[in-house]
Amino acid sequence: MEQQAVAVDYQAVLEQIAHDVSPLLGSGRPAEYIPALAGVDPARFGMAVADLQGNVYGVGDWRHPFSAQSITKVFTLALVLAADGDALWRRVGREPSGNPFNSLVQLEYENGIPRNPFINAGALVVTDALQTLTGDASSELLEFLREESGNKELAFDPEVAASEAGHGDRNAALAHFMASYGNIAGPVPALLDHYFWQCSITTSCADLTLAARFLARHGLRADGSRLLSRSQAKQINAVMLTCGTYDAAGEFAHRVGLPGKSGVGGGIVAVVPGRCTLCVWSPGLDAHGNSVAGVAALDRFTTLTGLSVF
Ligand code: DON
Numbered sequence: 001m002e003q004q005a006v007a008v009d010y011q012a013v014l015e016q017i018a019h020d021v022s023p024l025l026g027s028g029r030p031a032e033y034i035p036a037l038a039g040v041d042p043a044r045f046g047m048a049v050a051d052l053q054g055n056v057y058g059v060g061d062w063r064h065p066f067s068a069q070s071i072t073k074v075f076t077l078a079l080v081l082a083a084d085g086d087a088l089w090r091r092v093g094r095e096p097s098g099n100p101f102n103s104l105v106q107l108e109y110e111n112g113i114p115r116n117p118f119i120n121a122g123a124l125v126v127t128d129a130l131q132t133l134t135g136d137a138s139s140e141l142l143e144f145l146r147e148e149s150g151n152k153e154l155a156f157d158p159e160v161a162a163s164e165a166g167h168g169d170r171n172a173a174l175a176h177f178m179a180s181y182g183n184i185a186g187p188v189p190a191l192l193d194h195y196f197w198q199c200s201i202t203t204s205c206a207d208l209t210l211a212a213r214f215l216a217r218h219g220l221r222a223d224g225s226r227l228l229s230r231s232q233a234k235q236i237n238a239v240m241l242t243c244g245t246y247d248a249a250g251e252f253a254h255r256v257g258l259p260g261k262s263g264v265g266g267g268i269v270a271v272v273p274g275r276c277t278l279c280v281w282s283p284g285l286d287a288h289g290n291s292v293a294g295v296a297a298l299d300r301f302t303t304l305t306g307l308s309v310f
Helices: 010-024 069-090 105-109 120-134 137-149 158-166 169-180 188-199 205-211 230-243 246-255 292-305
Strands: 046-051 056-060 260-262 267-272 276-281
Touching: 010 046, 010 056, 010 292, 046 205, 056 205, 069 120, 069 137, 069 188, 069 230, 069 260, 069 267, 105 169, 120 137, 120 169, 120 188, 137 188, 137 205, 158 188, 169 188, 205 267, 205 276, 230 246, 230 260, 246 292, 267 292, 276 292
Parallel strands: none
Antiparallel strands: 046 056, 046 276, 260 267, 267 276
16 A cells, blocks of 8 residues: 555544654653643654545544644744744744754854744744734634634643743743744743743644645645745745754654644644645654654655655
8 A cells, every 4th residue: 555546544544654753652751841741641642634525634633732833833933934024034044943942052153044934943933923913912823723623622621731831930030031033023021921931832733734735735724825935835835844843853754755744742743735634643652743643654654655746
């Protein structure tokens, strides 16, 4: 069942993948720097695929709620580009950082301009921009995710948000440092609150695979209206491919060959432009903060179906 299939039986592929990755379940460790995430069972696994029409296929824990964490960075980026076009790119770059997601080291050399929107520094700038544009960045994000997923129950997790805030010195340092270069417009404490709320949103593979469909639909939302131009959707997919899994983005592109964005809750969203979106969840993380079984599952998906961007 290797290679290019015109019509794909997503359900059969997902079941094959769940079988193939089962030896990896329990590998890696849940995020330990956020106490509220540390207790999640690393052996859980779920995966979902949504096609362009919104049909969803799933296996394992695909409806089980987990913390979206950095996956939300894709959606805040989309909302800012939709509202304000290219202005953001004067404040954030589009190059892989080659450094851990919470690293400070490049910011001073590069005058407070983060390498890309998916490392924490870049995501803080994006949230600051969304806050300036809308006045309530986290509610804007939550509303968008509810509309696109169709799940009106999606919510912040106050325990996770408080846990992040209680261990947020690194993010606070990044935000204050960028503010010293004039690259943060609003007050840093409010920015951090919005950033922590955003990371705390509880979702499932089913929710995220539906919510990300605008990236497979070249910028079109679930209701058919246009969120992004075709070119902007391409740009976000490109940045996901090159920067979405941090200092493992090269390895991810090599193994999976799709735009992808991970979060330390153990989720990864991936996109086959013009075809489908995927979300996989398994909380055991590797040293880069990416789900061990999640990357392996996406690797199997592209191998079994031939659906990659290459
Ligand atoms: O900023 C943080 O530390 C987290 N709330 C989000 C980090 C994250 O998910 C990075 N991803 N792999």
